[in-house]
Protein backbone atom coordinates (compact mmCIF):
# COMPACT_ATOMS: atom_id res chain seq x y z
CA UNK A 450 0.00 0.00 0.00
CA UNK A 451 1.18 3.53 -0.71
CA UNK A 452 0.63 6.85 1.02
CA UNK A 453 -1.68 7.86 -1.83
CA UNK A 454 -3.92 4.90 -0.88
CA UNK A 455 -4.20 6.27 2.67
CA UNK A 456 -5.13 9.58 1.07
CA UNK A 457 -7.80 7.79 -1.00
CA UNK A 458 -9.13 6.01 2.10
CA UNK A 459 -9.77 9.31 3.86
CA UNK A 460 -11.05 10.93 0.67
CA UNK A 461 -13.92 8.43 0.54
CA UNK A 462 -14.72 8.75 4.25
CA UNK A 463 -13.82 12.33 5.12
CA UNK A 464 -13.17 14.24 1.86
CA UNK A 465 -10.90 17.23 2.18
CA UNK A 466 -13.46 19.63 0.72
CA UNK A 467 -15.44 19.22 3.96
CA UNK A 468 -12.53 20.59 6.05
CA UNK A 469 -12.62 24.17 7.27
CA UNK A 470 -11.15 26.60 4.79
CA UNK A 471 -8.21 27.56 7.01
CA UNK A 472 -7.44 23.99 8.03
CA UNK A 473 -4.54 22.02 6.56
CA UNK A 474 -5.44 18.37 6.09
CA UNK A 475 -4.07 15.44 4.12
CA UNK A 476 -0.45 14.52 3.49
CA UNK A 477 1.76 16.67 5.71
CA UNK A 478 5.08 14.95 5.06
CA UNK A 479 5.92 12.23 2.58
CA UNK A 480 5.84 11.22 -1.05
CA UNK A 481 2.60 9.84 -2.46
CA UNK A 482 4.52 6.75 -3.57
CA UNK A 483 5.82 6.14 0.01
CA UNK A 484 5.31 2.46 0.97
CA UNK A 485 2.96 2.05 3.93
CA UNK A 486 3.21 -1.17 5.96
CA UNK A 487 2.57 -0.03 9.53
CA UNK A 488 0.53 3.00 10.56
CA UNK A 489 0.71 4.57 14.02
CA UNK A 490 -2.45 6.45 15.04
CA UNK A 491 -2.40 9.40 17.46
CA UNK A 492 -4.33 12.61 18.02
CA UNK A 493 -1.20 14.78 17.95
CA UNK A 494 2.39 14.64 16.74
CA UNK A 495 4.87 15.08 19.57
CA UNK A 496 8.52 14.01 19.92
CA UNK A 497 7.26 11.00 21.97
CA UNK A 498 4.98 9.94 19.11
CA UNK A 499 7.82 10.15 16.58
CA UNK A 500 10.02 8.18 18.97
CA UNK A 501 7.27 5.58 19.33
CA UNK A 502 6.91 5.32 15.54
CA UNK A 503 10.66 4.69 15.24
CA UNK A 504 10.67 2.09 18.05
CA UNK A 505 7.58 0.27 16.79
CA UNK A 506 8.71 0.36 13.15
CA UNK A 507 5.82 2.44 11.88
CA UNK A 508 6.53 4.00 8.48
CA UNK A 509 3.50 6.31 8.62
CA UNK A 510 1.81 8.36 11.33
CA UNK A 511 -1.83 9.37 10.99
CA UNK A 512 -2.99 12.12 13.34
CA UNK A 513 -6.11 14.15 13.91
CA UNK A 514 -4.35 17.46 14.61
CA UNK A 515 -2.04 18.61 11.79
CA UNK A 516 1.63 19.31 12.54
CA UNK A 517 1.84 21.93 9.78
CA UNK A 518 -1.10 24.20 10.44
CA UNK A 519 -0.01 27.76 9.82
CA UNK A 520 2.14 28.21 6.71
CA UNK A 521 5.71 27.34 7.75
CA UNK A 522 8.31 30.02 7.02
CA UNK A 523 11.18 27.60 7.41
CA UNK A 524 11.86 23.98 8.25
CA UNK A 525 14.81 24.05 10.62
CA UNK A 526 15.69 22.77 14.04
CA UNK A 527 15.18 26.31 15.34
CA UNK A 528 11.65 25.44 16.45
CA UNK A 529 9.70 22.39 17.57
CA UNK A 530 7.52 22.01 14.46
CA UNK A 531 10.51 22.29 12.10
CA UNK A 532 12.54 19.85 14.19
CA UNK A 533 9.76 17.27 14.12
CA UNK A 534 9.13 17.73 10.38
CA UNK A 535 12.84 17.28 9.65
CA UNK A 536 13.11 14.23 11.86
CA UNK A 537 10.11 12.59 10.16
CA UNK A 538 11.56 13.26 6.71
CA UNK A 539 15.02 12.02 7.74
CA UNK A 540 13.55 8.83 9.17
CA UNK A 541 11.33 8.37 6.10
CA UNK A 542 8.19 8.40 8.23
CA UNK A 543 5.19 9.88 6.43
CA UNK A 544 2.65 12.03 8.24
CA UNK A 545 -1.01 12.32 7.30
CA UNK A 546 -3.66 14.34 9.16
CA UNK A 547 -7.45 14.18 9.02
CA UNK A 548 -8.70 17.09 11.12
CA UNK A 549 -11.90 19.10 10.59
CA UNK A 550 -12.77 16.87 7.63
CA UNK A 551 -12.87 13.94 10.07
CA UNK A 552 -14.93 16.06 12.50
CA UNK A 553 -17.45 16.62 9.70
CA UNK A 554 -17.58 13.01 8.48
CA UNK A 555 -20.30 10.44 9.16
CA UNK A 556 -18.96 8.13 11.89
CA UNK A 557 -16.22 10.70 12.38
CA UNK A 558 -14.89 12.16 15.64
CA UNK A 559 -18.19 13.40 17.09
CA UNK A 560 -19.96 10.14 16.20
CA UNK A 561 -17.20 8.18 17.97
CA UNK A 562 -17.71 10.39 21.03
CA UNK A 563 -21.49 9.92 20.94
CA UNK A 564 -21.16 6.15 20.65
CA UNK A 565 -18.61 6.05 23.51
CA UNK A 566 -21.27 7.75 25.66
CA UNK A 567 -23.89 5.15 24.75
CA UNK A 568 -25.84 7.21 22.22
CA UNK A 569 -27.96 5.05 19.92
CA UNK A 570 -27.97 5.82 16.17
CA UNK A 571 -26.34 9.27 16.29
CA UNK A 572 -27.14 11.83 13.59
CA UNK A 573 -25.42 15.11 12.76
CA UNK A 574 -26.28 17.88 15.21
CA UNK A 575 -25.64 20.59 12.62
CA UNK A 576 -25.72 19.19 9.07
CA UNK A 577 -23.52 21.09 6.62
CA UNK A 578 -25.14 23.96 4.74
CA UNK A 579 -24.39 25.49 1.36
CA UNK A 580 -22.63 22.37 0.12
CA UNK A 581 -25.25 20.77 -2.12
CA UNK A 582 -26.44 21.46 -5.64
CA UNK A 583 -29.03 19.78 -7.83
CA UNK A 584 -27.90 18.45 -11.18
CA UNK A 585 -30.51 17.93 -13.88
CA UNK A 586 -29.56 16.32 -17.16
CA UNK A 587 -31.69 15.73 -20.27
CA UNK A 588 -31.02 12.37 -21.89
CA UNK A 589 -32.76 10.13 -24.48
CA UNK A 590 -34.67 7.29 -22.78
CA UNK A 591 -32.30 4.66 -24.22
CA UNK A 592 -29.35 6.12 -22.26
CA UNK A 593 -31.10 7.20 -19.05
CA UNK A 594 -29.87 4.25 -17.01
CA UNK A 595 -26.29 4.53 -18.20
CA UNK A 596 -26.13 8.27 -17.49
CA UNK A 597 -27.73 7.93 -14.03
CA UNK A 598 -25.26 5.18 -13.13
CA UNK A 599 -22.26 7.22 -14.28
CA UNK A 600 -23.45 10.14 -12.15
CA UNK A 601 -24.13 7.94 -9.13
CA UNK A 602 -20.71 6.26 -9.44
CA UNK A 603 -19.11 9.71 -9.43
CA UNK A 604 -20.86 10.67 -6.18
CA UNK A 605 -24.27 12.11 -7.14
CA UNK A 606 -27.55 11.00 -5.56
CA UNK A 607 -26.39 10.27 -2.01
CA UNK A 608 -28.89 11.14 0.73
CA UNK A 609 -27.87 9.86 4.17
CA UNK A 610 -27.77 6.07 4.02
CA UNK A 611 -29.28 6.00 0.50
CA UNK A 612 -27.37 6.09 -2.76
CA UNK A 613 -28.43 6.28 -6.44
CA UNK A 614 -31.29 8.63 -5.49
CA UNK A 615 -32.78 10.28 -8.56
CA UNK A 616 -36.05 11.67 -9.85
CA UNK A 617 -36.98 11.23 -13.48
CA UNK A 618 -39.61 12.88 -15.67
CA UNK A 619 -40.33 12.12 -19.29
CA UNK A 620 -40.64 14.85 -21.87
CA UNK A 621 -39.83 15.93 -25.36
CA UNK A 622 -36.50 17.48 -26.26
CA UNK A 623 -35.87 19.41 -29.46
CA UNK A 624 -32.73 20.49 -31.28
CA UNK A 625 -31.52 21.68 -34.64
CA UNK A 626 -27.86 21.07 -35.37
CA UNK A 627 -25.79 23.44 -37.51
CA UNK A 628 -24.21 22.31 -40.79
CA UNK A 629 -21.08 21.48 -38.78
CA UNK A 630 -22.92 19.39 -36.17
CA UNK A 631 -22.95 15.63 -35.81
CA UNK A 632 -26.37 15.02 -34.20
CA UNK A 633 -27.13 11.77 -32.42
CA UNK A 634 -30.54 11.61 -34.16
CA UNK A 635 -31.69 13.13 -37.45
CA UNK A 636 -29.60 15.23 -39.79
CA UNK A 637 -27.80 18.58 -39.48
CA UNK A 638 -30.10 21.60 -40.08
CA UNK A 639 -33.30 19.54 -39.40
CA UNK A 640 -35.42 20.21 -36.33
CA UNK A 641 -35.46 16.99 -34.31
CA UNK A 642 -37.78 15.84 -31.54
CA UNK A 643 -36.60 13.16 -29.14
CA UNK A 644 -38.29 11.44 -26.19
CA UNK A 645 -36.05 12.45 -23.31
CA UNK A 646 -35.82 11.89 -19.59
CA UNK A 647 -34.90 14.66 -17.18
CA UNK A 648 -32.78 13.05 -14.45
CA UNK A 649 -32.38 15.07 -11.26
CA UNK A 650 -29.81 14.18 -8.63
CA UNK A 651 -28.33 15.89 -5.58
CA UNK A 652 -24.59 16.40 -5.65
CA UNK A 653 -21.97 17.85 -3.32
CA UNK A 654 -21.02 21.28 -4.70
CA UNK A 655 -17.34 20.33 -4.57
CA UNK A 656 -17.90 17.24 -6.77
CA UNK A 657 -19.95 18.85 -9.54
CA UNK A 658 -17.10 19.06 -12.04
CA UNK A 659 -16.07 15.43 -11.62
CA UNK A 660 -19.69 14.25 -11.82
CA UNK A 661 -20.23 16.20 -15.05
CA UNK A 662 -16.94 14.81 -16.39
CA UNK A 663 -18.17 11.27 -15.63
CA UNK A 664 -21.66 11.94 -17.01
CA UNK A 665 -20.68 13.28 -20.45
CA UNK A 666 -19.08 10.11 -21.91
CA UNK A 667 -22.16 8.09 -20.86
CA UNK A 668 -24.41 10.55 -22.74
CA UNK A 669 -24.86 10.04 -26.49
CA UNK A 670 -25.25 13.72 -27.48
CA UNK A 671 -22.50 15.82 -28.96
CA UNK A 672 -23.60 18.69 -26.70
CA UNK A 673 -25.11 17.65 -23.38
CA UNK A 674 -27.80 19.87 -21.85
CA UNK A 675 -27.65 19.96 -18.07
CA UNK A 676 -28.46 22.37 -15.23
CA UNK A 677 -26.60 22.96 -11.99
CA UNK A 678 -28.92 24.52 -9.41
CA UNK A 679 -28.02 26.10 -6.09
CA UNK A 680 -29.93 24.70 -3.11
CA UNK A 681 -30.69 25.99 0.36
CA UNK A 682 -30.84 22.42 1.74
CA UNK A 683 -28.64 21.21 4.54
CA UNK A 684 -26.38 18.28 3.67
CA UNK A 685 -27.32 15.21 5.74
CA UNK A 686 -24.05 13.47 4.84
CA UNK A 687 -21.62 15.91 6.51
CA UNK A 688 -21.84 18.27 9.43
CA UNK A 689 -20.78 19.19 12.92
CA UNK A 690 -21.47 17.42 16.20
CA UNK A 691 -23.82 14.51 16.75
CA UNK A 692 -27.11 13.96 18.54
CA UNK A 693 -29.03 10.89 19.68
CA UNK A 694 -30.58 9.26 22.71
CA UNK A 695 -29.51 6.94 25.46
CA UNK A 696 -31.46 3.68 25.78
CA UNK A 697 -33.02 5.01 28.99
CA UNK A 698 -32.84 8.29 30.83
CA UNK A 699 -30.27 8.72 33.61
CA UNK A 700 -29.61 11.41 36.19
CA UNK A 701 -26.95 13.97 35.27
CA UNK A 702 -24.83 12.69 38.18
CA UNK A 703 -24.68 9.17 36.66
CA UNK A 704 -24.16 10.58 33.19
CA UNK A 705 -21.14 12.55 34.38
CA UNK A 706 -19.68 9.43 36.01
CA UNK A 707 -20.25 7.49 32.78
CA UNK A 708 -18.64 10.30 30.75
CA UNK A 709 -15.50 10.33 32.92
CA UNK A 710 -15.12 6.57 32.64
CA UNK A 711 -15.90 6.31 28.92
CA UNK A 712 -13.58 9.17 27.94
CA UNK A 713 -10.72 8.45 30.37
CA UNK A 714 -11.28 11.93 31.85
CA UNK A 715 -9.70 12.80 35.21
CA UNK A 716 -12.37 15.44 35.77
CA UNK A 717 -15.27 17.00 33.93
CA UNK A 718 -16.70 20.51 34.37
CA UNK A 719 -20.39 21.08 34.02
CA UNK A 720 -23.34 23.42 34.43
CA UNK A 721 -26.66 21.91 35.41
CA UNK A 722 -28.25 20.16 38.34
CA UNK A 723 -27.04 16.69 39.29
CA UNK A 724 -30.60 15.38 39.69
CA UNK A 725 -31.87 16.42 36.26
CA UNK A 726 -32.87 13.73 33.80
CA UNK A 727 -30.68 13.17 30.73
CA UNK A 728 -31.72 11.24 27.68
CA UNK A 729 -31.06 13.17 24.48
CA UNK A 730 -27.35 13.77 24.16
CA UNK A 731 -25.71 16.33 21.89
CA UNK A 732 -21.95 16.17 21.49
CA UNK A 733 -19.24 17.97 19.63
CA UNK A 734 -15.72 16.65 19.94
CA UNK A 735 -13.04 19.28 20.58
CA UNK A 736 -14.09 22.93 20.80
CA UNK A 737 -17.83 22.82 20.19
CA UNK A 738 -19.53 25.23 22.57
CA UNK A 739 -20.56 27.33 19.56
CA UNK A 740 -23.17 24.62 19.00
CA UNK A 741 -24.87 25.37 22.34
CA UNK A 742 -27.91 27.11 20.80
CA UNK A 743 -28.18 24.43 18.09
CA UNK A 744 -28.18 21.71 20.78
CA UNK A 745 -30.90 23.55 22.77
CA UNK A 746 -32.97 24.05 19.60
CA UNK A 747 -32.60 20.33 18.80
CA UNK A 748 -34.07 19.44 22.21
CA UNK A 749 -30.91 17.97 23.75
CA UNK A 750 -30.79 17.51 27.54
CA UNK A 751 -27.01 17.90 27.57
CA UNK A 752 -24.17 19.09 25.35
CA UNK A 753 -20.85 17.33 25.86
CA UNK A 754 -17.91 19.17 24.33
CA UNK A 755 -14.61 20.84 25.32
CA UNK A 756 -12.84 24.20 25.64
CA UNK A 757 -16.05 25.71 27.08
CA UNK A 758 -15.91 29.40 28.01
CA UNK A 759 -17.30 30.84 31.27
CA UNK A 760 -20.14 32.71 29.56
CA UNK A 761 -21.30 29.60 27.73
CA UNK A 762 -21.93 27.90 31.10
CA UNK A 763 -23.98 30.94 32.15
CA UNK A 764 -26.13 30.88 29.06
CA UNK A 765 -26.74 27.13 29.49
CA UNK A 766 -28.28 27.46 32.98
CA UNK A 767 -31.89 26.32 33.08
CA UNK A 768 -31.87 25.45 29.38
CA UNK A 769 -29.48 22.51 28.94
CA UNK A 770 -26.77 20.76 30.93
CA UNK A 771 -23.34 21.65 29.58
CA UNK A 772 -20.33 19.40 30.09
CA UNK A 773 -16.69 20.14 29.31
CA UNK A 774 -15.01 16.74 29.23
CA UNK A 775 -11.68 17.93 27.78
CA UNK A 776 -10.36 18.32 24.25
CA UNK A 777 -8.20 15.19 24.07
CA UNK A 778 -10.82 13.18 25.99
CA UNK A 779 -13.64 14.04 23.58
CA UNK A 780 -11.51 13.15 20.55
CA UNK A 781 -9.56 10.02 21.51
CA UNK A 782 -12.46 7.63 20.82
CA UNK A 783 -11.85 8.14 17.09
CA UNK A 784 -8.52 6.27 17.10
CA UNK A 785 -9.98 2.73 17.38
CA UNK A 786 -12.56 3.70 14.73
CA UNK A 787 -9.82 4.75 12.27
CA UNK A 788 -7.93 1.51 13.09
CA UNK A 789 -11.00 -0.66 12.44
CA UNK A 790 -11.93 1.10 9.21
CA UNK A 791 -8.35 1.00 7.88
CA UNK A 792 -8.25 -2.74 8.62
CA UNK A 793 -11.55 -3.39 6.88
CA UNK A 794 -10.53 -1.27 3.92
CA UNK A 795 -7.11 -2.84 3.46
CA UNK A 796 -8.38 -6.41 3.85
CA UNK A 797 -11.19 -5.72 1.33
CA UNK A 798 -8.42 -4.76 -1.10
CA UNK A 799 -6.36 -7.80 -0.15
CA UNK A 800 -3.50 -5.66 1.09
CA UNK A 801 -1.66 -6.23 4.31
CA UNK A 802 -1.52 -3.23 6.61
CA UNK A 803 -0.64 -3.04 10.29
CA UNK A 804 -2.46 -0.35 12.24
CA UNK A 805 -1.36 0.42 15.78
CA UNK A 806 -2.69 2.96 18.26
CA UNK A 807 -0.26 5.03 20.31
CA UNK A 808 0.44 4.02 23.89
CA UNK A 809 1.05 7.68 24.79
CA UNK A 810 -1.52 10.13 26.06
CA UNK A 811 -0.69 13.28 24.12
CA UNK A 812 -3.02 15.40 26.25
CA UNK A 813 -0.91 18.30 27.60
CA UNK A 814 -3.59 19.22 30.20
CA UNK A 815 -3.65 17.58 33.65
CA UNK A 816 -5.94 17.97 36.64
CA UNK A 817 -5.18 17.44 40.30
Ligand SMILES: [Zn+2]
Nearest residue numbers: 735736776780
Ligand atom coordinates in the same frame (compact mmCIF):
# COMPACT_ATOMS: atom_id res chain seq x y z
ZN1 LIG B 1 -9.08 18.84 18.29
